Amino acid sequence: MDRLLLHFMSVTPRYPVWARYLLSLGLVGLAFVAKLLLDDQLRPYPLVLFIPAIFLASVIFDRGSGFLATGASAALALRYFMPPPLSAEILPLLMFLVSGLCIAAVTETLRTTLEKNSEAKAYADVLLMELAHRTRNDLATIMSILRLQARSDTNPAVQTAITSALARIEVVAKVHDRLRDAPVDSTVDLGAYLEALCGSLADFHRGLRPIAIRVTCDEIAVKSSQAASVGLIINELVTNAFKYAFPDGRRGTVEVDVRRRSDQVAITVRDDGIGCPSEVKSGLGTRLINLMSAQMKGRMTRAPMAQGCEVEVVIVLES
Numbered sequence: 384m385d386r387l388l389l390h391f392m393s394v395t396p397r398y399p400v401w402a403r404y405l406l407s408l409g410l411v412g413l414a415f416v417a418k419l420l421l422d423d424q425l426r427p428y429p430l431v432l433f434i435p436a437i438f439l440a441s442v443i444f445d446r447g448s449g450f451l452a453t454g455a456s457a458a459l460a461l462r463y464f465m466p467p468p469l470s471a472e473i474l475p476l477l478m479f480l481v482s483g484l485c486i487a488a489v490t491e492t493l494r495t496t497l498e499k500n501s502e503a504k505a506y507a508d509v510l511l512m513e514l515a516h517r518t519r520n521d522l523a524t525i526m527s528i529l530r531l532q533a534r535s536d537t538n539p540a541v542q543t544a545i546t547s548a549l550a551r552i553e554v555v556a557k558v559h560d561r562l563r564d565a566p567v568d569s570t571v572d573l574g575a576y577l578e579a580l581c582g583s584l585a586d587f588h589r590g591l592r593p594i595a596i597r598v599t600c601d602e603i604a605v606k607s608s609q610a611a612s613v614g615l616i617i618n619e620l621v622t623n624a625f626k627y628a629f630p631d632g633r634r635g636t637v638e639v640d641v642r643r644r645s646d647q648v649a650i651t652v653r654d655d656g657i658g659c660p661s662e663v664k665s666g667l668g669t670r671l672i673n674l675m676s677a678q679m680k681g682r683m684t685r686a687p688m689a690q691g692c693e694v695e696v697v698i699v700l701e702s
Contacts, residue, residue: 398444407440407448411455418464429464430456430479437483441490449487453480522556547667550618553583571610573641574600580614581639584621593634594625600641603648605700612675613641613650613698619668620652620694628656628692635691647681650696659685659692672696 398406414436418425425431433456441449457480465472526549533545578598585596605613617639624637633656640651676683681698 400447403444403448404451407436407444407452408455410436410440411452411459414456415459415463422464429460430475433457433460433479434482434486437486438490441487445494446487446491449490450484453483453487456483519556522552526552526556547622550584550622551615551671553580553618570604571607573603573605573610573613574598576610576614577617577639577641580617581621584618584625585637594629594637595635596621596637596639598639598641600639601643603641603643603700609679609700612679613648616650616672616675616696616698617652619672620650620696623668623694624652624654624656624692627660628654628658630657633657644697647697647699650698651693652695653688653691653693655688655691658690659687 411433414432418429418432421432433452437449437452437456440452457476460479461472461476465476529545529549529552533542533549536542536545577600581596581598585594621637621639628637629635635655637652637654640649640653642649642651672683675681676696676698679698679700681696683694683696685692685694687693
């Protein structure tokens with residue numbers, strides 16, 4: 384009911400004045416006919432059926448229509464439904480007039496507030512879209528600078544660090560790509576996002592090695608901030624698999640499996656490489672995974688397989 388009223392107050396077309404007033408009198412006429420039909424049951428309440436007419440005229444049209452409906456209703460009730468002596472009906476009639484005028488005034492105030500809020504929201508949406516566009520351009524500029532730095536520096540450790548930074552920035556950039564042409568308050572299709580992300584990761588890390596990557600994901604829609612966190616987790620897991628599971632040019636497969644479990648999402652990355660390391664180093668990637676998991680109330684487990692290693696991160700997505 385509340386949404387219906389807000390719909391009428393915010394999107395009702397602006398009819399000409401004569402049309403608004405004529406339709407408002409029509410609503411009062413309907414209330415008058417209803418009172419005639421129900422006069423036996425509502426004889427002690429000569430004004431009650433006119434209140435909905437005043438309310439509808441104020442909501443659907445404007446304050447002037449509400450004022451007109453109030454005056455017309457009072458005149459009809461005084462002429463046809465209020466028995467003499469009229470001195471006994473002055474107080475109820477005055478209360479009815481004040482109530483009708485207040486309904487019309489308050490409704491007009493709400494309509495004006497809704498219109499201002501709608502304009503403010505539209506302006507904010509434009510600003511956010513412009514901000515997202517500039518952010519994507521800034522990310523592209525940062526990535527270009529880092530690539531130039533990596534090419535100009537001959538230190539392998541520096542090149543490795545810059546390459547890792549590029550991969551992480553790419554995760555955030557792909558979220559912005561997904562949101563570029565979408566509404567401001569939209570969500571990200573996690574499956575499509577991860578397909579694109581893992582494709583880029585495979586091209587980035589594989590080189591000439593025969594390593595395939597497969598992505599399986601349930602139909603899950605998440606907020607952009609959550610998509611970025613999930614993307615960072617998968618980026619680190621897949622990067623570690625490419626980095627450590629297939630030494631000496633080995634061939635193999637990395638599988639990324641994302642499943643919804645009630646209010647949780649299980650992210651599983653498994654490979655058929657040389658297996659889980661006996662000791663897990665607490666590097667930057669591992670710390671980043673633990674940080675992202677903790678922020679999303681999750682946990683990470685690692686389990687060896689007959690051939691390869693499996694890492695699972697279970698997180699909780701906000702509704």
